[in-house]
Amino acid sequence: MSSEILLRFGLAIVIIGLGAFAYWLINQRLLVRASNNVFTLFKKLPNKPVLVYFTTPDCVPCKTVQRPAIDRVSNLLGEKLEVVEIDAIEQPDLAKAWGVMSVPTTFVLDAHGEARYVNNGVARAEKLLEQIQTL
Amino acid sequence: MTTQILQKVDHSALKTNQIIIISLNVLAFILNLPILAALVALVMGIGSALKIPGFGFVYKNLLKPRGWMKPDVLNDNPEPHRFAQFLGFLFMTAGSIALFVGASVLGWSLVWLVVALAALNAFGGFCVGCAVYYWLGRFNLPGFTKQPPAGTFPGMKPKMGASL
DSSP: OHHHHHHHHHHHHHHHHHHHHHHHHHHHHHHHHHHHTGGGTOSSOOSSOEEEEEEOTTOHHIIIIIHHHHHHHHHHHGGGOEEEEEETTTOHHHHHHTTOOSSSEEEEEOTTSOEEEEEESOOOHHHHHHHHHTO | OOOOOOEEEEHHHHHHHHHHHHHHHHHHHHTTOHHHHHHHHHHHHHHHHHTSOTTHHHIIIIITTTTSSOOOEEEEOHHHHHHHHHHHHHHHHHHHHHHHTTOHHHHHHHHHHHHHHHHHHHHHOBOHHHHHHHHHHTTTOTTOOOOOOTTOOTTBOOOTTOOO
């Protein structure tokens, strides 16, 4: 009985792992797309990490969680980080070009303009800091 | 294009429903408990009949009052989400019947299909059942009258600024 449960548990882990892998692949595709569209935001790269934040005026989680988290990261890193905020309603073409389907979505770009991380949904300050520190 | 009136839909309630469906179905598979899958089907069926998320009571009575989950109220159509739950109920019912008559592979495949669709909705923000609803609406089928909120891809979680 217990070996059957273990087997089924293992199988469940494999299935969930395959799902997570598919999700990772989709995110990788988003990162490539974002990297290819960096120059839709900048004429010249700022030579420092960039946090690109897609939001909308009425997005409640953006106001209550994402904005304060970004402010905290920005205050901690100061001049070492550039934050670019984009209103996905005002600039739908930009949101489409970057593959943004929901808000908030944040991209972390390295100093060379390569998109290294994408967060679909709310990303907490600790997570953003961790991502920026690995660049 | 005609302007439609959207309603306030709390996506946190929907997400709670999806995460509980995922958890219970995975648990049912691991413990080989078709009865648990049937229970999930039953709750989804009751939710469909009452036009509420089946496991939404967990959010309403536990997670929301204690502040463990914040409301995520968006301008949206509730009908496609109800249809998506009903579709899930049909798959879960078919899966449960298959499990009880001994067709384990078919039964668990249907249960995992529901898990995959719920996970795509909960973590990816894409509701396949809603996309099917909007797709059926294009053929002017009775009951499928709603359009996706302006600027929203059919089935995707709407951006808040969608027109009211």
